[in-house]
Amino acid sequence: MSTSPSQSLRPRRRVIAAAVAVVLTAGAIAAFAPAEQASAASYPSWSDVQAAKASESAQQDKVTEIKSLISDLTTEAAAKQKSAAAAGTAYQTAQTNFDEATLKQQKLQEQADAAEKTAAQSEEQAGQLAAQLGRASSNDVTTDLLTHPTNSGDLLYELGAMSKLTEQADGIYSQATQDRGTAQALADKSAVAKKALGALADAAQQKMQAAQSAAEAAQTAVDAQNDNQARLEAQLTLLTSNATNVEAKYNKGVAVEKARQAALAKARAAAAAKAAAAAAPSGGSGAGSNGSGGGTPNSSGWVRPSAGYQTSPYGYRVDPYTGAHALHAGVDLAPACYSPIYAAHSGTVTFAGNGGGYGNEVVLDNGGGISTAYGHIVDGGIMVAAGQHVSAGQQIAQVGSTGWSTGCHLHFETRVNGAAVDPVPFMAARGISV
The missing domain is CATH 1.10.287 (Helix Hairpins)
Structure with missing residues (x-):
């Protein structure tokens, strides 16, 4: 299913609530960056907050300042994500x-x-x-x-x-x-x-270029929120309560959250590897029609972009998400959620962001007027950036269900001079079955 900007912010709001809870109860905190990563000129330090408690007026001013900063972070992130979604939809419509x-x-x-x-x-x-x-x-x-x-x-x-x-x-x-x-x-x-x-x-x-700029601006705003909001919430707690050792508890919570995120990433990688191994043939090649993906590029320099069997072909169809009769400009491959997505051929990333109905999407310029596109990537699953060069078979993302999607799958497109062509004969001519 698709995710709206407000939906994508909900996990972060739970993170903020957890951050406040750990200050008060020394439980688990959800924060994603070092405590003092923000610039001292833009955000108050712990020493600033502690000093503000010396007088009632200074304390109130600091409370007002921090509340304003938190509000600005939330508003900016939501606005930028909304703009990115709109730009992605405009890009998808134009394409x-x-x-x-x-x-x-x-x-x-x-x-x-x-x-x-x-x-x-x-x-x-x-x-x-x-x-x-x-x-x-x-x-x-x-x-x-x-x-x-x-x-x-x-x-x-x-x-x-x-x-x-x-x-x-x-x-x-x-x-x-x-x-x-x-x-x-x-x-x-x-x-x-x-x-x-x-x-x-x-x-x-x-x-597409406008959508890329909007996606980068949204990511910058979300990073700023992730880097600062939980700490600001903890500092607000220090100002408005009698809690002790707030900074130490916050820093401990940061370390706990980092470890949790690392464990989660490791578990996702293990699940993806297991799914890829289950789909791979005994020979380990990524060119077969049995649902394998990645592997060593063939003599033409191409690999299958993911595991999973084809669930929807190229051509006009009744879109399962919108119910409208429309062009399906690629093929759908359906491995497990979080399964790896590989670059089908070496190339340069020309787009990595919100692609409207395509969900989170990566587009590669593979040279010679050829490009490939990979859609419905899981939130947080894009592993490359615009301008980056990638090799055939390199993992560039993880399978998800963002945008106009009803379940985890990879929407894979092949384009010649910017126009979509049926990936099945295109890839078959290069020794790859999808």
Whole structure:
């Protein structure tokens, strides 16, 4: 299922509540960064807070300051995440418009090519009849009728046949002209549609760049909240209660939370490795159709992007999330949640962030006009950054169910000059089965 900005902040709010609880009860705290990571010019230090308790007015001022800082952190993170989600949706919409327009243009071109072939056949047939009429008219039938009256029956028959042949030729010429007009009209439509693709491609690229900037701004705001809010909550507790050893308890809670996060990451990695091992064939290759992924690149330099069998192909379908008939621009592979996602080919990360309906997404420029995209990545599961070079088979993310998704899976796309193509034949041509 998709996650909204407010939903993605809920775990953090639970973290803040836990941070306050540990100050009061010395229980577990949820904080994600060193206590003094923030700049002293922007956030109060523990010594500032302790000093403020010397007078009631200073204490109240510090309480007001800290509450304002906490509010600003929360508001900024929520606003930036909302902007990132909107930018991601705009990017997804622009990309979908380009993909659908490309398919329509390709269909128009196919129709134009077929009409051109029909027109050429009609014109060839008309030319053959013209030649036949030319040979028949080389004999002066009227002169033969006057000079050989005994053959008048045959000659009159010949006149009738010529008349019918002429009528047939007129019909074929008319059809050939009509076919030529149809071919030209379709060719013109295809040319207009192809010309429009440039603007749609540019729009998709611009929206993707805007979404990347918004994603980075959102991550910066969330990092600031993660780095500072739990500490500020603890400092507020120090100012407004008689609790003792607040700083020491906070720092202890930070260490406990770091250990918990490390254990969680280790457990996720172990689960992903187990899922990958279960899907892998005995030979360990990532190129098979049995659901394996990753491994050593084949001779073409490609690997399967994840484990799991295909659950939805490329093409138009009724979207299981929206219920609308729309283009599914890739294939879905469904290994277990948190399973590794690998770079299908070496390349440079051009996008890593909120992709709207794609959820958390990574896009790689694989060179030569080819790019690959990996969608629905779990929150916190993107392991690369924009501008980073990755190798084929390198883990770049973890499988999730963000965006327009009804369960954990990888949405995998292959693109040529920015337009989506069916990954099955594309990858098959490179020795990989998906």
